[in-house]
Amino acid sequence: MPSPEKSIAVSNVGKIRANNQDSGYVGRYLFVVADGMGGHAGGDVASAIAIHRISEIDKQYTSAHDAVFALQSALIAANSLLAETVFEHNELTGMGTTVSGILRVGHQIALAHIGDSRIYRFRGSKLEQISSDHTFVQRLVDSGRITPEEAAVHPRRSVLMRVLGDVDAAPEIDTQVLDTAPGDRWMICSDGLSSYVSDDKIEHVLASVSDTHEAADRLIKESLDAGAPDNVTVVLVDIDETTDSSHVPPLTVGSAASPLSFDSDSARRSLRLPTLLLHPLKATQPDPSHFEPESEDYLDELILEDRRRAKRRRITWLVAIGIAVLAIIAGVIVAYQWTQAHYYVGNDQGTVAIYRGVQQGIGPIQLSSVYKKTDIALDQLPAFNRQQVDATISASSLMLAQQIVDRLSDARTQ
């Protein structure tokens, strides 16, 4: 019986995508997720190259500072490797990848992060997001231009501001050193999980499933149950009393687990990034793309475009509401006209009268009024006719109502 694994990586292509562009790695000290992108322009190649290069630094470090430096250097080296690969294989232009990685150094965690994959620390049944997304919408949230709630449903929520790739020779990488303690559970995931499964649900799974492998499988299943429009990768690392969280031998998942192939399907890669950039992303099936904004003007232009779209949506709603209100008014008018084509004979303060409309009202609203008074007093009528008039006598036309009145007049006893 093998002992329970202290760390695990699981990756799934999801329900919509044709290939898995995510890669994941769990080793002895190092744990990484990379989410490749560029639409059809080689995201699988990008994440695999990054994971292979970064996994070279999986060793014991004497200080967290050294570990951070090693991680950061590995990410920069991976970035250069991606640029070289694009230089040699032109058809891969525009490929890029997120990288979120942690190195365990005793009771500390060294972290390096770029893109929108996420690093979470689960401690004492609470889930805490450690990394922050390098996305267009996160930037709008940070600058106070939209709320986090608006960001969660924003049409451009998948657009990345920073990734590794062939765009920037010196990409800005977030680094951090955090403490860790036995009982902590670290999770790294691609947005295929975090965009479709709520933090509450993730927290619940991490709290209720103690086996790492089982917990990772459950998280993947949650994403699949949510439709899994994107590739989804989960790395889980449990911290115990020992100084490593080893997976020996190291485990690689996703596209990095297959041999690199550049030219197998060059037609598939013919779509270039710039054509992807200007298409609004579909809410149900985000097609992640990345770009480096040339200026704040460009950001402002994007914000204006979103506002224009929101305004168009508002106008469409107003028109729809207007049409609905008109339909209701037209219905009321038709119904009222129908009631006013009906008559009945009834008691108007002791005298027989012809009423126009129907006896039933709608709440306090009366749908009838006296149309014609007569000189027939109720107490001139036999008891039976009096009761009839009190209970009202319906007539489908004015002529029939008049005939009823004539009969009552004849029936007068005095």
Ligand code: CA
């Ligand atoms: Ca993704």
